[in-house]
Amino acid sequence: MTNNIKYFLPFYGMLALIIVSCNTNKKTVLQNNAMKNKAKTIAILHTNDMHGSYMPFETTLDNATAQTGDSIDNLMRFDRKAFIGGFDYMAAAIKSIRTEKGNDRVILLDGGDTFSDDQLGNLTKGEAMISMMNQVGYDLLALGNHDFDYGLERTDELQKLANFPMRAANIIDEKTGAPVFGEPYIIIEKQGISIAILSLGYRNTPLTGNSKNIEGLKFETGIDAIKKYLPIISKKAAIIVLLSHEGMAVDKVIAEEIDGVDLIVGAHSHDVISPPIKINDTYIVQALSDGAILGETEIQVSNNKIIALNANYHYLWHDKMSPDPEMKNMISELRKPYKSQLEEKIIKTNTVIGRQYKSESPFDKMVTSFMVDKFKADAAFLPGVGYGISLKGEITSEDIYKLLPHPAKIVTLEMTGEQIRRTLEQTATNLNPIDKLKTVGGLIQSSGIQYHLDLNKPIGQRIDAIKIQNEDLNPTKLYKVVTHTGMINGIHNYDEFGKSTNIVKTDTVLTEFVMKNLKEMEELSYPKRMGEVVIKDK
CATH class of the missing domain: 3.90.780.10 (5'-Nucleotidase, C-terminal domain)
Known part of the structure; x- marks a missing residue:
């Protein structure tokens, strides 16, 4: 008996090792699966319809900004009189979020109508705002109807000065038959998750300004452009985002008619969409206008799907935060040659x-x-x-x-x-x-x-x-x-x-x-x- 015990000890020892090893491997597999299933959070920061507004303004109670103070579809008015906005405050908010979350968790987008409609914009033909945007590091801009206010040639010059692409899938160069300025989407990887962002311009741009400014361009509907590009970008990315200058009413139509879009970051209609609209499986957000608000749309992604979304709107109230000193200095330098005219x-x-x-x-x-x-x-x-x-x-x-x-x-x-x-x-x-x-x-x-x-x-x-x-x-x-x-x-x-x-x-x-x-x-x-x-x- 004793001999038998001695004989089987090595066998039981080996069996124990095998059992422990199997349990360890099983535990490791379970841990890996848990890590894969664990939701990852990404913050999509977004601005829209700044219209060259790099300076602060004082709010009034009876009027928000021009387009939303009497909106039929989505009325919005400020609830206090105070100074808000300014690109130095915008830069401070962007830096704060990047510091808190880390660059690998943050994307920065602009929905268009960005660098004109302002006297300094006119004097620099849009370059002033592009310089500020370069400083804070935008990832993509969707071309709005007013982004051609200085003519197509000048818009081309500005997009070459920008450190980020300025695109629109539905604005076609008639000479090439392709979207103006190049590929209308970007693929960004954050937290190991691939995100495709497709930009759309405003289909009715020819009805909103000087037709000479857009000679050589053809404007199509965003819906047709999405149908063309969605099969392409769906193969390249897990999450699909539209950066749309089509306006809230049309963004709703897109969400109703097209499957496969996870999020629409809107523009053109100057809306604060709070809480976010959800139609079918598509969320819609937008962050007012005139540089008064920084939108922050946090998405939680698990198994390559958005499982939760939270929209934060950072109102840039001056009594709640401090401006970014570097941007404040840049603005001062940009204004200096034109100060007497501006003031x-x-x-x-x-x-x-x-x-x-x-x-x-x-x-x-x-x-x-x-x-x-x-x-x-x-x-x-x-x-x-x-x-x-x-x-x-x-x-x-x-x-x-x-x-x-x-x-x-x-x-x-x-x-x-x-x-x-x-x-x-x-x-x-x-x-x-x-x-x-x-x-x-x-x-x-x-x-x-x-x-x-x-x-x-x-x-x-x-x-x-x-x-x-x-x-x-x-x-x-x-x-x-x-x-x-x-x-x-x-x-x-x-x-x-x-x-x-x-x-x-x-x-x-x-x-x-x-x-x-x-x-x-x-x-x-x-x-x-x-x-x-x-x-x-x-």
Whole structure:
């Protein structure tokens, strides 16, 4: 017995070793599987529609920024009066998150409409903002409609100056038949996870600016571009992100119609989408405009799928944080050669004069009233645009350029009453199009004309009670109208201006005209003709 025991000891010892070894290997496999299954967190930082806004602004309670303070789809207003934004504060927020999370967990994107619509932007033709963005290290920019404001050639120069690609899958170079400036997507690996980011431009760009700026380009819908590229990028990456300048309404359509997109980082409509929208398996986020907010969309990924998403919106309130000293110094140096122009005092106001997008805009009412009075016209019209912030206190040259950045010239012409009625019907269509892909522009801005607009009525019956100079509109009468060159070129689908008679194109640039009129006043007060337009949308 004893001998038998001695004989089997080596055998049992070997068996024990084998059992221990098997258990150890099994434990290691389980640990490896657990590590694979453990969710990894990646922060996608995003900005959009900065419109050259590298300087801070003071918020008001009744107006957020131009496009969201009276939004029909997603109303947003600030809940306090304080200074917000500025690229030195943006840089500080970006650095803080990168320091906290590590570079391998952070991606930085911009949704477009970025470097124009500002006086320093005009003076440097967009280079100032590109320099700031290079400093903080963006990964990708989706080309918005206003990113061609200085012409295609200049946009090309800027994308070569940028340390990051500027792309759009649905903006096609007619010479090459390929997306402008190159491959419209990037593949980024973070935490061992491959992420494809496909950029989309604005399909209706030809209807939003000077057509000469985009000669040689063709604009397609983002939906068609996604259908083309999704099979390609799905083979290269686990997570699919769209960086879209199509606007919230169209982003919703994309999420409804296309499977396989994990996240849409939006732009163009200037929305704060909080909480994120989820349609089918697609999340949608967006971070306001004018550099007021840094969006942070945290995704948790396990087994190559997003299992959770959290959207943080970092409001860049000045009393809550400090600016980045390096960026503050850069901004000072960029402004130095142009400081006297930028800070030229124009006038002061003791009230708030904001810009609205889908209702009567106080600032645009002031401008169109100047036009009616100085040109002795019956009515004046300007397009409803969604950039710009409120005027208050001491107003400088760069404040006016934030609202009127483009070199459009004043035009006088004659329109029949029926042409004016059709123009107002078009603005009703712009506010509430049947086809969301045809969404373009806000309410036409006017002075000297009164009317009611009811979005609940059938097409063709939405406008009534039209009066010009307090008299009922006469369909056959010719009225003297003053507008600008963009309108006679059909911006926002306003075709009737180009069909009018006695068109006289002046050499007067609208921005210079407005500043001259403001300088002649002692103090700017709230526009007197507000209330000419009554809108019913519910």
